[in-house]
Amino acid sequence: MSRDEVTRLEIGSDVQIAGARQAVRQAAVAAGFSLVEQTKIVTAASELARNTLVHGGGGHMELAVVENSGGHGIRLTFTDDGPGIPDVDVALSDGYSTGNGLGLGLGGARRLVQDFTIESRPGGGTTVTAVAWSRMAQRVPR
Amino acid sequence: MTAEAGAGRVSVLRMGDILIAAIQQELTDESALALQQDLTEMAAAGARGVVIEISGVEIVDSFLARVLSEIAAATNMLAGRTVVAGMRPSVAITLVEMGLGLRGLETARSLEDAMAVFRGQAGR
Amino acid sequence: MTSVGSDGSGAATVAQVLETRGEQVAQQWADLPLFRNVYTTGRDAAVAAAHRLVRVLAEVARHGRLDDTSAPDFERVRPHLAQTVTARTRSGATHQQITAEVAELKRPLLEIVARETGGADGAVAAVELMGTLRVVVVEIALSEGAELIDRQRAQLLEISNPVIKLWDGVVAVPLIGTLDSARTQVVMEALLQAIVDQNAGMAILDITGVPMVDTVVAQYLLKTAMAVRLMGAECVISGIRPQIAQTIVQLGIDLGDITTRATLADALKWALGKAGVSVVVGEG
Numbered sequence: 001m002s003r004d005e006v007t008r009l010e011i012g013s014d015v016q017i018a019g020a021r022q023a024v025r026q027a028a029v030a031a032g033f034s035l036v037e038q039t040k041i042v043t044a045a046s047e048l049a050r051n052t053l054v055h056g057g058g059g060h061m062e063l064a065v066v067e068n069s070g071g072h073g074i075r076l077t078f079t080d081d082g083p084g085i086p087d088v089d090v091a092l093s094d095g096y097s098t099g100n101g102l103g104l105g106l107g108g109a110r111r112l113v114q115d116f117t118i119e120s121r122p123g124g125g126t127t128v129t130a131v132a133w134s135r136m137a138q139r140v141p142r
Numbered sequence: 143m144t145a146e147a148g149a150g151r152v153s154v155l156r157m158g159d160i161l162i163a164a165i166q167q168e169l170t171d172e173s174a175l176a177l178q179q180d181l182t183e184m185a186a187a188g189a190r191g192v193v194i195e196i197s198g199v200e201i202v203d204s205f206l207a208r209v210l211s212e213i214a215a216a217t218n219m220l221a222g223r224t225v226v227a228g229m230r231p232s233v234a235i236t237l238v239e240m241g242l243g244l245r246g247l248e249t250a251r252s253l254e255d256a257m258a259v260f261r262g263q264a265g266r
Numbered sequence: 267m268t269s270v271g272s273d274g275s276g277a278a279t280v281a282q283v284l285e286t287r288g289e290q291v292a293q294q295w296a297d298l299p300l301f302r303n304v305y306t307t308g309r310d311a312a313v314a315a316a317h318r319l320v321r322v323l324a325e326v327a328r329h330g331r332l333d334d335t336s337a338p339d340f341e342r343v344r345p346h347l348a349q350t351v352t353a354r355t356r357s358g359a360t361h362q363q364i365t366a367e368v369a370e371l372k373r374p375l376l377e378i379v380a381r382e383t384g385g386a387d388g389a390v391a392a393v394e395l396m397g398t399l400r401v402v403v404v405e406i407a408l409s410e411g412a413e414l415i416d417r418q419r420a421q422l423l424e425i426s427n428p429v430i431k432l433w434d435g436v437v438a439v440p441l442i443g444t445l446d447s448a449r450t451q452v453v454m455e456a457l458l459q460a461i462v463d464q465n466a467g468m469a470i471l472d473i474t475g476v477p478m479v480d481t482v483v484a485q486y487l488l489k490t491a492m493a494v495r496l497m498g499a500e501c502v503i504s505g506i507r508p509q510i511a512q513t514i515v516q517l518g519i520d521l522g523d524i525t526t527r528a529t530l531a532d533a534l535k536w537a538l539g540k541a542g543v544s545v546v547v548g549e550g
Contacts (some may be wrong), residue, residue, distance in 0.1 A: 014170045014171040014172050015170055017170070017171065018168060018170050021201065022168075025200075036231075036232045036234045036235050036236070036451075036455055038232075038234050039200065039201055039230075039232035039233060039235070039236045040235075040239065041237045042200070042201050043201045043202070043203050043240070044203075046201060047203050047204060050171070050203070050205060070247065105204055107202075107241070108204055108241060108242065109240075110238035111239055111240055111241060112236065112239055112240060129240040136447075179453060184310040226498075227498060227499050228498070229496050229498065230462075230497075231455065231458030231459050231461070231462060231493070231497065233495050233496075234492075234493040234494075234496040235454055235455065235458065237493070238489045238492045238493045238494060238496070238526050239489070240491075243492045243495075243496075244496060247496075249495060249496055249497065249498040251461070251467060251497060251498035251499055252498070255467075255498060256498075260549070
């Protein structure tokens with residue numbers, strides 16, 4: 001991974017969630033993702049952006065195209081200064097919901113990407129990082 | 143694939159006792175909720191069925207999935223049926239990967255097939 | 267080759283020859299098949315590549331690690347060697363050919379070493395050094411082979427899962443062999459796309475050729491059937507042999523409301539029935 005170009009978008013309204021989806025879609029097309037791969041990462045971005053807005057009270061998304069010897073990937077980092085997640089394991093389990101949706105937001109997003117991490121402290125905000133690789137890039141051992 | 147708020151309002155057509163909403167562009171959460179309200183109110187005013195055509199929709203996340211499920215549940219309660227038609231392969235794959243099978247939802251391949259469901263002849 | 271000391275001085279001799287006569291060695295190497303076949307655009311590029319290798323070998327010899335394939339100096343030349351090996355592999359050369367071509371580099375070097383130095387020490391060290399280079403190339407060629415297998419496996423994925431149209435509106439995928447995550451993703455995408463392209467209302471997943479169904483495979487089948495249903499088509503899983511049916515029950519896997527049939531023929535009959543087609547067996 002070398003000199004990733006990072007784009008930063010504010011997540012403060014549902015229109016900005018849609019904007020984040022568009023930005024991720026464009027990056028996924030540029031990174032050579034197949035249609036299904038694009039749809040998965042855009043959907044994951046939508047879930048995570050909504051999580052940032054609804055639970056974190058807004059924040060921002062950082063979008064970077066990353067690279068390994070097999071191809072490209074997309075790294076999304078969502079950061080908010082909200083109340084934090086008291087129990088990450090519980091938040092990732094299906095059916096957990098404190099807001100809108102089916103309670104599949106975080107858990108669903110995690111199933112759509114290859115790497116997924118949450119850092120959260122009660123009262124200290126939340127940072128979710130998700131990385132998806134194109135099919136060829138996934139073949140390279142990490 | 144525009145994302146302006148408000149401008150993304152989906153219009154609902156009535157054909158006899160069937161309501162048809164064709165979503166042609168990406169919805170903001172707000173316009174999805176507006177559609178839910180419109181459809182539920184119109185269904186309450188008398189409708190046998192609702193068809194939501196989503197072949198123009200590139201992504202369905204858990205929020206939109208919930209909206210679709212709730213529209214179906216509401217029309218069910220009002221003695222009607224909701225059929226979601228034209229889901230793209232990439233959207234279907236993504237939903238099942240997320241763990242969203244949308245079990246209660248009726249589906250059809252196209253608007254035409256969905257209308258055939260209501261004409262009482264199962265679409266082939 | 268009498269003592270450790272002579273080994274060390276041999277290495278130093280080779281290092282010196284490679285340093286002072288590097289250009290001469292590179293010129294001769296550039297005309298050999300290994301470089302000539304790769305750098306087809308011009309001799310200058312071949313000479314430059316050969317010279318790069320000469321300089322690295324000089325470093326290896328200078329540090330006296332003639333038989334160490336993991337010497338740091340070799341690490342630096344690995345990418346260049348890998349390019350060369352890849353190019354030769356792509357143009358159809360076998361491992362044996364490539365190592366034979368590397369072996370050919372030895373003679374010109376030995377001749378120059380013999381001319382420049384009188385004793386046998388230098389020659390012995392040069393042989394050892396070139397032997398080590400050959401091992402490094404073999405290592406690279408083997409890892410290249412692994413990558414090639416990976417690429418071929420990816421291609422095989424695309425062609426080994428044909429979606430077949432059985433009737434108007436009825437498509438089927440006969441799955442054969444072991445199912446893994448990469449493969450089922452390809453199958454799922456191909457089947458769903460076929461539903462759109464063929465305007466099919468019926469999709470058959472035939473698992474007659476699948477040797478084993480565990481929870482993971484069952485999950486894949488379930489997901490595919492769910493995705494087919496989301497698109498508004500119907501999915502049948504056929505070819506569930508008795509022992510697979512038993513495994514599914516024992517594992518406690520719930521196939522839910524997915525239609526299953528024992529054979530592909532049964533599944534087709536079911537699909538045709540749904541489509542309102544009746545099959546009449548003619549007489550005679």
